[in-house]
Structures are given as C-alpha cells and as structure tokens.
Amino acid sequence: MDMKKLAAALIPDGDLLPVEEYEKIYPERTRAPKAEVTRLAPSPTGFIHLGNLYSALADERCAHTTGGIFYLRIEDTDEKRRVDGAVESVIRSLKYFGIDFDEGAEIDSPLNVYGPYYQRRRAKIYRAFVKDLIERGLAYPCFCGEDELNAVREAQTAEKKTTGYYGEYAKCRNLSEEEIYNNLAAGKPYVIRLKSQGSIENKILFRDAIKGEVTVTENDQDVVILKSDGIPTYHFAHAIDDHFMRTTLVIRGEEWLSSLPVHLELHKVLGFKPPRYAHTSSLMKMDGGTKRKLSKRKDPELSLDYYRKDGYYPVAVVKYLMTLLNSDFEEWSLKNPEADWRSFKFRIEKMSRSGALFDLDKLNDVSKTEISKLSAEGCYEFLKGWVDEFGTDADRAHFADRQYITQILALIMGVGGKKRRKDIERAAQGVRLIDYFFDDTFSPEYAYRFGKDTVNAVLDAFIKVYDPADDNSAWFAKVKAIAPEVGFAAEMSDFKANPENYKGNVSDVAEILRIAVTGMPNSPDLCTIMRILGKDRTLARLEAGKI
Ligand code: GLU
Numbered sequence: 092m093d094m095k096k097l098a099a100a101l102i103p104d105g106d107l108l109p110v111e112e113y114e115k116i117y118p119e120r121t122r123a124p125k126a127e128v129t130r131l132a133p134s135p136t137g138f139i140h141l142g143n144l145y146s147a148l149a150d151e152r153c154a155h156t157t158g159g160i161f162y163l164r165i166e167d168t169d170e171k172r173r174v175d176g177a178v179e180s181v182i183r184s185l186k187y188f189g190i191d192f193d194e195g196a197e198i199d200s201p202l203n204v205y206g207p208y209y210q211r212r213r214a215k216i217y218r219a220f221v222k223d224l225i226e227r228g229l230a231y232p233c234f235c236g237e238d239e240l241n242a243v244r245e246a247q248t249a250e251k252k253t254t255g256y257y258g259e260y261a262k263c264r265n266l267s268e269e270e271i272y273n274n275l276a277a278g279k280p281y282v283i284r285l286k287s288q289g290s291i292e293n294k295i296l297f298r299d300a301i302k303g304e305v306t307v308t309e310n311d312q313d314v315v316i317l318k319s320d321g322i323p324t325y326h327f328a329h330a331i332d333d334h335f336m337r338t339t340l341v342i343r344g345e346e347w348l349s350s351l352p353v354h355l356e357l358h359k360v361l362g363f364k365p366p367r368y369a370h371t372s373s374l375m376k377m378d379g380g381t382k383r384k385l386s387k388r389k390d391p392e393l394s395l396d397y398y399r400k401d402g403y404y405p406v407a408v409v410k411y412l413m414t415l416l417n418s419d420f421e422e423w424s425l426k427n428p429e430a431d432w433r434s435f436k437f438r439i440e441k442m443s444r445s446g447a448l449f450d451l452d453k454l455n456d457v458s459k460t461e462i463s464k465l466s467a468e469g470c471y472e473f474l475k476g477w478v479d480e481f482g483t484d485a486d487r488a489h490f491a492d493r494q495y496i497t498q499i500l501a502l503i504m505g506v507g508g509k510k511r512r513k514d515i516e517r518a519a520q521g522v523r524l525i526d527y528f529f530d531d532t533f534s535p536e537y538a539y540r541f542g543k544d545t546v547n548a549v550l551d552a553f554i555k556v557y558d559p560a561d562d563n564s565a566w567f568a569k570v571k572a573i574a575p576e577v578g579f580a581a582e583m584s585d586f587k588a589n590p591e592n593y594k595g596n597v598s599d600v601a602e603i604l605r606i607a608v609t610g611m612p613n614s615p616d617l618c619t620i621m622r623i624l625g626k627d628r629t630l631a632r633l634e635a636g637k638i
Contacts, residue, residue: 092268098225101232107219117205117335126159128339134166137174139184140393142374145412149342151190152437163195165209168322184395188405205336210328217323217331221283229360232281233263234274261313283317289356300369301442310352326353334363345370369439375446402477402518407458415447459513467501477518489529498623499525502615527609535610547637548577549603554633559626566618574600607636
C-alpha cells in the first residue's frame with residue numbers, strides 16, 4: 092500500500108510542517124542540569140479541586156526548588172466539558188494559595204515560547220505527527236462504529252478476555268487498500284489508531300518518581316490517537332505536548348498509571364525520550380471508620396472554592412497540604428515555626444506511595460495556629476479580604492473602621508499577652524466573633540443564671556461606679572466592691588468557707604456584667620471590651636441588659 096498516499100487522504104491538511112521542524116521550533120530549554128520543568132494540565136471544566144492544588148503544589152515546589160519552570164497547559168480536547176472563565180479561575184484559585192505559574196495559558200510572560208498552551212490550538216502539530224505515523228505504517232484508520240465496538244467488548248467479556256482493540260480484535264488493522272478507499276469514498280467517519288508494536292508477553296521495568304520501581308506489561312492496544320473530529324486523545328496530545336514543551340517531570344494522578352504502557356509506546360514510536368513520571372496517590376478521608384477517596388459528589392471540601400468561601404487562611408491550607416506531600420514537613424514546621432514554608436526542602440521522592448489521609452479537623456488546627464501568628468493588622472487585612480468578597484453589607488460597613496477592628500482583633504488574639512489565643516479558625520467564623528462589638532449585629536441572649544432583682548441590682552450598682560478611665564485593676568476593684576452590696580462574696584475564700592451566706596461570688600457578678608455587655612457568658616477580658624466599646628455604648632448595654 093502507498094502509505095504516503097493514504098496519509099494524505101486521511102490527513103489532507105495542506106499546511107502541515109514536516110515533523111522534524113518541530114524540534115527546531117521548540118528546542119530543548121536551556122536550564123541548569125537539575126532544573127525541573129513541570130506543568131499543571133487541567134481540563135477547563137471550571138471545577139478546580141484540592142487534588143489539583145495538591146498536585147500543583149508538588150509541581151510548583153519541584154520546579155521552583157530546582158530553578159526550573161512551572162507552566163500551565165489547558166487540556167481542552169473535550170469541547171463539551173469546557174466552561175467559560177475556567178482558566179482564569181484556575182489561575183486565580185492557585186494564586187490565592189500563593190502558587191504562581193511562570194509560563195503558559197493566560198500567563199503574561201516572556202517565557203511563553205513553547206505555546207500555544209491550549210491543546211485545541213495545537214491541532215496542526217498533532218496532525219503532522221499522526222500523518223507521519225501513518226506514513227511510517229504505525230497508525231491506521233478505523234471505521235468501526237460504536238455498536239461494533241460494543242459487540243466486541245461484550246464478546247470479550249463473555250470469554251473472559253481482556254477488552255479493547257488489539258490483536259485479532261483489531262479489525263481495521265488489516266483492511267485492504269480497496270476497503271479503506273471505499274470507506275473513505277462512502278464518507279464513513281473514522282478515527283486514527285496506533286498500530287501497536289507491543290506484546291503483553293513483555294514486561295517493562297519502569298521507575299516512577301514517587302512509586303519507585305514498577306513493572307508494567309507492554310501495551311498491545313491499538314488505542315485511538317486522533318478522534319473522528321480530528322482532535323487527538325489525551326494519550327497522544329500529552330505525549331506531543333510534554334515533549335515539545337520540554338517537560339522533564341510529569342506529576343499526575345495515579346489513575347493514569349494504568350495508561351502508562353500506552354504512553355511509553357507512544358513516546359517510542361514518536362521517537363521521543365519520555366519525561367520522568369510521578370504518579371501521586373489520591374487524597375483520602377475517613378468516613379464512618381473506613382478510608383475512601385475524596386469524592387466530588389459527596390465531599391464539598393474537595394472543591395477549592397470551599398476554602399475560599401469559608402475563609403481558610405491560604406498559607407494554612409498550603410502548609411497542611413505540605414504535611415501530606417512530605418511527611419517530614421510537620422516536624423520541620425514545628426522546629427521552624429516562623430520560617431517561610433518555601434524554605435523547606437521538598438522532594439518528590441519523599442511523597443507517600445499510598446493514599447494521603449486528608450483530615451479537615453487537622454487542617455482547622457493548622458489554620459487556627461497560622462492565624463494566631465498574625466499581627467492584629469495582618470489579621471485585619473486577611474479578614475477584610477474575605478469580607479470584601481463574601482461578607483454581608485453589615486460586615487463591609489464594620490470593616491471600614493480599621494482602627495476599631497484592629498483593637499478588637501488584638502484582644503481576641505491575645506496580642507501582647509503571654510500566649511496567643513487561637514479563637515479564629517477561618518474568616519467566615521472569625522468575622523462572626525466580632526459581631527457583638529457592633530450594635531447592628533449585637534444579638535444578646537441574656538441567659539442569666541440569676542433572677543430579675545439580682546441582675547438589675549448588679550447592673551445598677553456597676554453603672555453607678557463605672558468609669559471608662561479605669562485600668563484593669565481599678566475596674567476589677569470596683570466589681571469586687573459592688574459584690575457585697577448585692578449579696579455576693581467579694582473574696583473567693585469567704586464564699587468557699589460559707590457559700591450559704593451568699594448569692595454567689597465576684598465571678599458571678601462579672602458574669603452578669605459580661606452577659607449584659609457582650610450577650611454571652613464567656614468572652615475575652617471584659618474590662619478591655621468595655622474600653623473598646625467606649626463609655627456610651629457600654630452604659631447603653633448595661634441599661635439594656637436589665638430584665
Ligand atoms: N488533563 C488531565 C487531567 O486533568 C491531565 C493529566 C496530566 O497531568 O497529564 O486529569
């Protein structure tokens with residue numbers, strides 16, 4: 092058969108370059124010997140998840156700890172799944188977590204010389220190589236329809252054979268020249284398949300950068316490389332792209348491990364040296380005592396939007412993921428609490444071979460700790476960023492008063508105290524903690540443990556002596572002073588000795604004041620709260636707290 096003629100009939104494009112040209116157009120990158128070129132290659136579906144961030148973090152670390160490049164490629168071969176704005180959303184989401192690309196789709200960079208970075212815009216490159224494979228007898232047209240393929244699969248399943256298009260089942264592999272041209276003349280749709288040269292008798296010893304040595308069986312499947320719409324499959328496109336974008340290390344989910352033999356064969360027939368591959372294990376969670384994969388359908392925490400909407404401190408999410416990526420990160424982080432997480436020596440080889448267990452409680456802990464390390468001003472900036480995007484109108488109005496909120500945060504966080512408090516876990520929760528400092532969001536419950544007369548007597552007594560200029564000790568002396576007036580013990584020791592003589596003790600007096608002023612039985616230091624609220628607001632609350 093005249094293969095050149097066949098290739099021209101199947102791929103009639105008149106403007107394809109000879110394949111050798113591409114080696115010149117996309118030359119090897121000049122880079123330091125150990126510098127890694129990595130990429131994130133998402134489909135533009137609009138759903139960017141924790142697994143993407145996990146993987147992106149590994150990519151970014153591998154590139155940036157070796158002086159290499161991390162780029163963004165959009166795998167948009169499936170037009171049906173494309174969602175507008177998805178690419179911007181990937182970039183924005185990752186940026187929120189401090190991960191930036193050096194090069195790629197929608198990245199403004201002088202390094203963008205390996206593009207286009209959208210696969211659909213690379214159709215000519217793929218088609219040039221498919222044509223070349225046909226000319227070399229390594230690919231062929233397949234006219235089998237879906238029904239035919241289904242029937243073959245059913246027969247294979249019934250006979251307990253491996254399913255797929257291979258060996259004796261690869262019907263179109265042996266079509267005569269006449270049959271092919273007749274089908275083409277009849278306008279039958281076709282795909283192009285790889286004419287596999289492999290055999291399942293052969294094993295390949297392969298070294299995965301994470302999983303270590305893996306033995307896989309050689310591919311013998313005549314996989315589709317070009318679909319009937321003229322667009323390549325993932326298998327083919329990624330081989331071409333990772334070669335010509337000069338990727339050195341492909342980090343991707345372990346669900347691709349089973350297609351690795353196909354990918355190795357594709358690189359071989361294309362004459363490319365394959366990149367190193369690193370297959371990451373899936374993120375798992377505990378669900379009622381069993382470990383299972385995080386699922387898009389069941390677990391809202393898989394979506395990255397979840398963390399932004401809930402206002403997780405981004406560095407905390409990243410640090411937590413780092414503990415999952417490299418198990419010695421946690422110890423390093425404890426030893427170097429102030430150090431930038433980027434100074435940790437990340438190594439792909441240290442990644443876990445089995446599923447990493449994602450634990451939201453643990454993440455919440457890390458988030459609290461990270462937020463507690465901020466200055467009050469830093470915390471204000473963080474919360475304000477969340478409020479601007481997700482807060483209510485009332486939140487936005489409150490956050491206009493930077494100075495007032497910064498004072499509140501200093502109190503809530505225990506700035507200046509012996510030990511920082513860890514009350515703020517996430518912005519969505521932290522912003523609610525300050526609601527009671529504003530009259531429009533102050534919604535007291537007044538759950539007093541004493542009756543009307545006692546409560547009102549305590550409040551009246553304190554109103555009489557209250558002086559906003561009092562420091563903490565003068566303030567407390569006054570609370571103590573009013574205690575006996577209203578039937579409470581001023582000294583704990585007196586109360587303990589004869590509890591029957593008193594309604595309660597000085598801390599019960601403080602509790603009544605606290606409930607009136609904050610609406611809650613527990614709060615940070617009440618004297619400071621009164622000072623922040625100011626005289627008028629404090630007095631108004633003491634009055635309003637009467638029952
Ligand atoms: N587009 C593929 C995915 O989203 C990329 C896999 C890879 O990184 O090679 O799963």
